[in-house]
Amino acid sequence: MHWIDPESLPVVKGAHERFVLNPHGEVDGFVMRAADEDVLVHTPPHMEAELTRHIKPGDVIGVHGVKPRGSALLAAVAVTPANGRRILDHGPDHDREHPKHDHHEIATEGTVRLSLFGPKGELRGALLTDGTVVRIGPKEAADVADLLAPGARLAVRGDGIETRFGRVIHAREAGKGLKSLAPLKHGKPGLKHEHGPKHEHGHKPKPKHKHKHNHA
Structure with missing residues (x-):
């Protein structure tokens, strides 16, 4: 309550x-x-x-x-x-379970109508003009805040659910277009490159000691 x-x-x-x-x-x-x-x-x-x-x-x-x-x-x-x-608000029902929905990968792009926020005001995604809800973790959303602003072009790929109230996508990748998607780190092992083409971001790890003795 x-x-x-x-x-x-x-x-x-x-x-x-x-x-x-x-x-x-x-x-x-x-x-x-x-x-x-x-x-x-x-x-x-x-x-x-x-x-x-x-x-x-x-x-x-x-x-x-x-x-x-x-x-x-x-x-x-x-x-x-x-x-x-x-x-x-009478408080949560602790025996309540999440609804069972079919999950499938969805990729879409469109124009942001509204930024979406959590209850404490943290940026958590966007509502597109076609009614699609895009959800992104708060840390990742802060890194791509410009893509989630009203009027911005946003493309995403991720775990999608269709319900009688519309569809929601928990994004794993985001960008300005489907050809420029980049991974979003959700802190869950195995999700970074589970779907879609690989993207090169940051520096590849350098082999240790490979050239240690090659200089005269």
Whole structure:
């Protein structure tokens, strides 16, 4: 349960447009249109069932939330759908498991509509204009922040999931085009060059002591 009293926060109202997915294919937020602006709202994945049950595209909803410093994000404390039923964060269900989806490699490119952020304001990917959600770890996202900015051209290849709310790609490679993709390091052994062509980045390791005695 969130420790902040929602009544202590201002409410932002807007028309719900689409849900946003995390790398597991779970809903962890949505985009709404408020005062001619797109507003990215973050919600924890354990709120997915209630949110998707009570919110439909075009519904005018209210969000009590906090804005992390330096990010275009509203982290929801409470969401009030058009039916007036307030949805609160009651804390995670520890027995809850990630949904089962078919995973397959996807490569795509497009224009960034919105940068995506985590609940603390950390850059975590991008929403493309075609609705594709691209997710990247926070350290890797910081290294390619220019590719994740609104209006930027972005191409990615990675682990993809198709759901009834759209598709999400957990990117392993990124670039300005599909012909210029470079690996993103996720800190997981075996993923760096698992798919796609090899890329030469940085310096190859030099053989040890190979020329140690070759000088007169």
